[in-house]
Amino acid sequence: MYMGRWKLLxxxxxxxxxxxxxxxxxxxxxxxxxGSGTASGTPTKGGTLVFAGARLAASLDxxxxxxxxxxxxxxxxxxxLVDLKPGSATEIQGVLAESWEGDPAGTEYTFHLRKGVKFxxxxxxxxxxxxxxxxxxxNLPKEMQADAYYYGAVxxxxxxxxxISKAEAVDDSTVKITLKQPQPVFLTALTLTPFSxxxxxxxxxxxxxxxxxxxxxxxPSLGGTGPFKLxxxxxxxxxTLERYDDYWGTKANLDKVIIKPISDPTARLQALQAGTVxxxxxxxPRDVKTITDNADLHLLKRPSFxxxxxxxxxxxxxxxxxxxxxxIAYAINKQAIADTIYxxxxxxxxxxxxxxxxxxxxxxxxxxxxxxxxxxxxxxxGYSDTKKPSIEFWYPTNVTRPYMPDPKGLFExxxxxxxxxxxxxxxxxxxxxxxxTSGDGEAGGNxxxxxxxxxxxxxxxxxxxxVFFGFQGDIPNLxxxxxxxxxxxxxxxxxxxxxxxxxxxxYQDVYKMVHDQVGSVPxxxxxxxxxxxxxxxxxxxxxTGSERFDSIYLTK
Numbered sequence: 001m002y003m004g005r006w007k008l009l010x011x012x013x014x015x016x017x018x019x020x021x022x023x024x025x026x027x028x029x030x031x032x033x034x035g036s037g038t039a040s041g042t043p044t045k046g047g048t049l050v051f052a053g054a055r056l057a058a059s060l061d062x063x064x065x066x067x068x069x070x071x072x073x074x075x076x077x078x079x080x081l082v083d084l085k086p087g088s089a090t091e092i093q094g095v096l097a098e099s100w101e102g103d104p105a106g107t108e109y110t111f112h113l114r115k116g117v118k119f120x121x122x123x124x125x126x127x128x129x130x131x132x133x134x135x136x137x138x139n140l141p142k143e144m145q146a147d148a149y150y151y152g153a154v155x156x157x158x159x160x161x162x163x164i165s166k167a168e169a170v171d172d173s174t175v176k177i178t179l180k181q182p183q184p185v186f187l188t189a190l191t192l193t194p195f196s197x198x199x200x201x202x203x204x205x206x207x208x209x210x211x212x213x214x215x216x217x218x219x220p221s222l223g224g225t226g227p228f229k230l231x232x233x234x235x236x237x238x239x240t241l242e243r244y245d246d247y248w249g250t251k252a253n254l255d256k257v258i259i260k261p262i263s264d265p266t267a268r269l270q271a272l273q274a275g276t277v278x279x280x281x282x283x284x285p286r287d288v289k290t291i292t293d294n295a296d297l298h299l300l301k302r303p304s305f306x307x308x309x310x311x312x313x314x315x316x317x318x319x320x321x322x323x324x325x326x327x328i329a330y331a332i333n334k335q336a337i338a339d340t341i342y343x344x345x346x347x348x349x350x351x352x353x354x355x356x357x358x359x360x361x362x363x364x365x366x367x368x369x370x371x372x373x374x375x376x377x378x379x380x381x382g383y384s385d386t387k388k389p390s391i392e393f394w395y396p397t398n399v400t401r402p403y404m405p406d407p408k409g410l411f412e413x414x415x416x417x418x419x420x421x422x423x424x425x426x427x428x429x430x431x432x433x434x435x436x437t438s439g440d441g442e443a444g445g446n447x448x449x450x451x452x453x454x455x456x457x458x459x460x461x462x463x464x465x466x467v468f469f470g471f472q473g474d475i476p477n478l479x480x481x482x483x484x485x486x487x488x489x490x491x492x493x494x495x496x497x498x499x500x501x502x503x504x505x506x507y508q509d510v511y512k513m514v515h516d517q518v519g520s521v522p523x524x525x526x527x528x529x530x531x532x533x534x535x536x537x538x539x540x541x542x543x544t545g546s547e548r549f550d551s552i553y554l555t556k
Contacts, residue, residue: 044253044555045553049554051260052260052271054069055069056069056233057072062195064147068401068402068546075226076548077241078226080192080196081096081130083095084546087543098112118246119202127169127173133198136209144209154186154189163179188458193546199223206219227249227549253553260277265406273294273297285344302528304543307353307464312449313449313479318391327381327421330369334348334369335348336369337410341410349523353456357456361504371417375422391449393411394430403525410451442479455544482519487510537552
């Protein structure tokens with residue numbers, strides 16, 4: 001996940017999951033199983049945790065976020081109807097919905113809501129509130145739709161373009177959602193924080209639907225149902241969360257959580273060592289040994305569910321030449337990058353989906369590191385020592401991502417490898433949140449070559465290849481401009497397959513076309529890690545990185 005992407009709407013994901021399922025009544029999502037690598041014993045109550053992320057939230061409106069740092073804060077406050085089980089990227093459990101069922105055609109979903117749940121403002125979480133949220137998402141003003149990435153992407157658009165035909169309250173605790181066509185990925189998408197249910201009273205009071213007057217996206221509110229309340233927010237300084245004592249499920253152990261933004265991973269480590277924070281995310285690979293060698297600290301690793309890649313805008317010369325793109329693929333020593341930039345905590349990637357996915361195709365043969373082959377391909381394309389292909393190469397600043405812990409270092413390593421085979425590289429950089437991922441940056445197709453990646457939201461190829469190489473109508477994703485003959489038809493066919501086996505087979509054709517035509521270059525699948533003092537226990541990791549703090553407790 002990250003800000004600023006198109007996503008291809010999937011019509012096929014494990015059809016069986018739309019059938020009846022339920023969570024355990026009276027138990028919050030983190031009250032069930034989930035490994036943490038923590039000390040045993042009864043969790044203690046109370047205390048304050050100061051935690052460092054790379055940034056704070058892009059918005060405080062869950063409908064208008066699409067990046068992990070925003071998720072980190074708002075997932076503590078707001079809850080969806082259903083969610084992923086702790087530690088899983090595939091298993092779904094009930095949250096605000098105790099149970100649900102989908103019709104065999106996959107066009108109707110009925111949710112049976114948990115009774116007695118109240119929003120933090122004291123109003124009831126009921127069917128009318130859920131319907132109000134679905135109606136809000138569908139009818140967001142045009143000025144806000146670009147920020148509501150996940151709704152527009154998953155539901156295919158807003159208003160008349162939305163895949164949702166109707167949301168209705170059957171009774172006070174039952175909601176029925178009718179879709180225009182089968183969308184089996186619909187249920188899985190509802191696990192995402194942007195589909196959290198917010199108090200209609202708060203939405204009205206903050207003018208949440210008025211892009212010129214809304215305070216909801218900038219001021220803390222009591223609009224959630226989660227285990228923490230957001231009681232303070234100072235941009236670029238801190239977000240303060242306090243335990244919600246009337247939470248419907250298992251109460252949080254901590255009294256308070258303060259999240260601080262520290263963009264530099266070295267500075268995050270130094271803050272942990274100095275005791276100004278008690279935990280942080282996105283540990284730089286080079287710092288892992290420092291942490292594991294310190295008896296006062298401990299490390300938690302997440303299973304890899306990401307891919308970092310070298311993006312190519314294939315519609316712009318010289319990258320519109322397949323031989324030039326192939327030369328880039330052969331010029332990059334992925335293993336050396338994994339060993340150095342990622343300190344061994346990554347493996348070379350050969351396709352645009354995690355190896356942990358059931359849809360991974362191990363038959364794909366990666367481009368071997370072969371500088372001589374790269375030089376030969378450039379010569380075939382008409383280049384020489386006196387006529388070198390020139391490419392503008394961009395990397396982001398003021399950010400670390402799970403798949404990109406050191407953007408500048410990665411940029412420098414790839415630049416050196418490309419220049420060694422005959423490319424001329426023009427370096428460029430831009431701030432991650434304000435320019436790089438915006439329509440003025442790579443999302444608008446404005447960069448020839450760039451560093452990027454993705455952490456999967458759920459296990460379906462549409463959340464990977466559909467994100468990178470999907471279409472808006474007949475227009476290919478602007479980031480890549482990838483649209484060789486027959487590609488859209490192959491992608492449409494793959495997404496029309498409803499059965500998992502058929503879907504996997506159909507997507508293999510998509511993978512092969514992207515690979516053979518070098519739509520871009522997958523680089524690594526990276527492990528990620530968090531670091532804590534030994535006093536912090538109970539944290540439960542998830543491959544997607546969407547994790548709650550209510551299970552954390554302090555031992556001293």
